[in-house]
Amino acid sequence: MANLWNVKATNGKMTRTEKIDISKNEIFKNCSSKEAIKRTYEAFWNLPHAAEKIKVISVKEAKDG
Numbered sequence: 001m002a003n004l005w006n007v008k009a010t011n012g013k014m015t016r017t018e019k020i021d022i023s024k025n026e027i028f029k030n031c032s033s034k035e036a037i038k039r040t041y042e043a044f045w046n047l048p049h050a051a052e053k054i055k056v057i058s059v060k061e062a063k064d065g
Contacts, residue, residue: 001022001032001033002061002062003021003022003023003024004019004020004021004022004061004062004063004064005019005020005021005022005034005037005059005060005061005062006018006019006020006058006059006060006061006062007019007020007037007038007041007056007058007059008056008057008058008059008060009041009042009045009054009055009056009057010054010055010057011052011053011054011055012052012053012055013052015057019062020037020041022037027040027044028040028041034059037059038056038059041054041056041059042054042055042056
């Protein structure tokens with residue numbers, strides 16, 4: 001599995017793409033699939049009582065650089 005991923009997410013008003021290196025980011029170190037990355041990203045940002053809900057739109061392998 002690749003280490004570098006682009007995670008595209010939205011709060012319903014705006015969309016953002018974040019590049020995540022799962023080999024260096026402690027939160028994602030146990031992810032072994034796109035679905036695991038999606039679940040982990042959403043769980044991190046959707047804390048109880050969060051002002052807005054974050055939904056992952058896509059998880060795609062990123063190019064180095």
